[in-house]
Amino acid sequence: MDEAMTDLSHxxxxxxxxxxxxxxxxxxxxxxxxxALPSSPAQAxxxxxxxxxxxxxxxxxxxQGKLTLDLPPLAENGNSVSMxxxxxxxxxxxxxxxxxxxxxxxxxxxxxxxxxxGPRAGRAQLSARIKLNDSQKVVAIAETSTxxxxxxxxxxxxxxxxxVEDSPS
Amino acid sequence: MSHALIxxxxxxxRGQVFEIKTLISHRMETxxxxxxxxxxxxxxxxxxxxxxxxxxxxxxxxxxxxxxxNPFISFFTxxxxxxxxxxxxxxxxxFAVEExxxxxxx
Numbered sequence: 001m002d003e004a005m006t007d008l009s010h011x012x013x014x015x016x017x018x019x020x021x022x023x024x025x026x027x028x029x030x031x032x033x034x035x036a037l038p039s040s041p042a043q044a045x046x047x048x049x050x051x052x053x054x055x056x057x058x059x060x061x062x063x064q065g066k067l068t069l070d071l072p073p074l075a076e077n078g079n080s081v082s083m084x085x086x087x088x089x090x091x092x093x094x095x096x097x098x099x100x101x102x103x104x105x106x107x108x109x110x111x112x113x114x115x116x117x118g119p120r121a122g123r124a125q126l127s128a129r130i131k132l133n134d135s136q137k138v139v140a141i142a143e144t145s146t147x148x149x150x151x152x153x154x155x156x157x158x159x160x161x162x163x164v165e166d167s168p169s
Numbered sequence: 170m171s172h173a174l175i176x177x178x179x180x181x182x183r184g185q186v187f188e189i190k191t192l193i194s195h196r197m198e199t200x201x202x203x204x205x206x207x208x209x210x211x212x213x214x215x216x217x218x219x220x221x222x223x224x225x226x227x228x229x230x231x232x233x234x235x236x237x238x239n240p241f242i243s244f245f246t247x248x249x250x251x252x253x254x255x256x257x258x259x260x261x262x263x264f265a266v267e268e269x270x271x272x273x274x275x
Contacts, residue, residue: 080237107235108201115244116229120222122186122247126230129237131199162237 044110049103052110053141056101062141062151069102069140069152078132078162086125087142087150097124099143106136107162131162173268175256180273181248189220189228190243193258193266199234215260218242222272223252232260248274 044052070084089097096119102112112130124142132138139153176190193215200212212234220228227246246254251274257267 104235108199109233109235111233112235113233114231117244118227120225120227120247120249121245123245125245126228127241127243128230129241131197131235131237 044105044107046105049105049110049137049139052103053101053139056114057141057143057149060147060149062149064151067140067142067150067152069138069154071138071154071156073155074157075132075159077160078134078158079160080129081132081156081158082127083130083138084125084127085140085142086123087144089124089142089144091119091122091124093119094145096121096145097142098145100124100126101141101143102130103139103141104130104132104136105138106134107132112138132156132158133161134158173256173258173266175268175270177254177270177272180275183248183250183274185248186245187248188243188245189254189256190241191218191256192239192241194239195258195260195264197232197234197236197238197240201234213261213264215240215258215264217257217259219257220244220246221255221257222246223250248272250274 066088068086070086071081075081083102085100085102087097087100089095091097097117100115100117103110104112113128115126117124135155135157137153137155139151142150144150173191173193178187181187195215196213197215198210198213200209202210204210214234214236215232218230218232218240219226228244230242232240252272253269254272255267255269257265259265
């Protein structure tokens, strides 16, 4: 445990105690420790998350409200986390959800999925199971045919991170 | 090689919005993990999933390495007329699976 701690490159001035308080318990600290090993791949950061969102929606400002992002607050296994995205929309020819995008903060890549739908979908809702490399924020954005953008985000605490080691199979 | 499970109601009423649930076996290797030799395991994922209803595309999904192994995808569509629903998964290493299911609209 201590060995993993000393490997962490936390900012100067962060004492071990402060670090321990910040990390949510020993399990989270262990996950962070594993993330700091030199063999682990580069992580997406909040900046790359924002850049990825910009790349999809441009300079539009997404609003909160109509989009619901359903994720468990605590995920035991980051290899498979159930996610449901739904948007309150009449789904008519004139007013429907054109696309739903999901992004993450700390996986190696910021993109999770992009769905294209239309009035034939009937209901703007989709479910999938995703991988989360670390405790992090997940952001969903929906684009409507009327040019509006809706967003919602969820914070997930992951106790067993995905992507860190090869499965024994 | 790949097995897909598809759950679609057998019969639906015209205009009804119904859910299509799919599950396909695929390892969804991210390309970011090291194997036992320390070498990175090359990426092998499903990149795209599409659903067409009597030839009309109703749902299209781009997948990333952040989708869990054995991707489960569920979505909705409106019952318009009887016919077939075709589901298609394509991805790395020329992965391509297409499944069709009949749908009866009353």
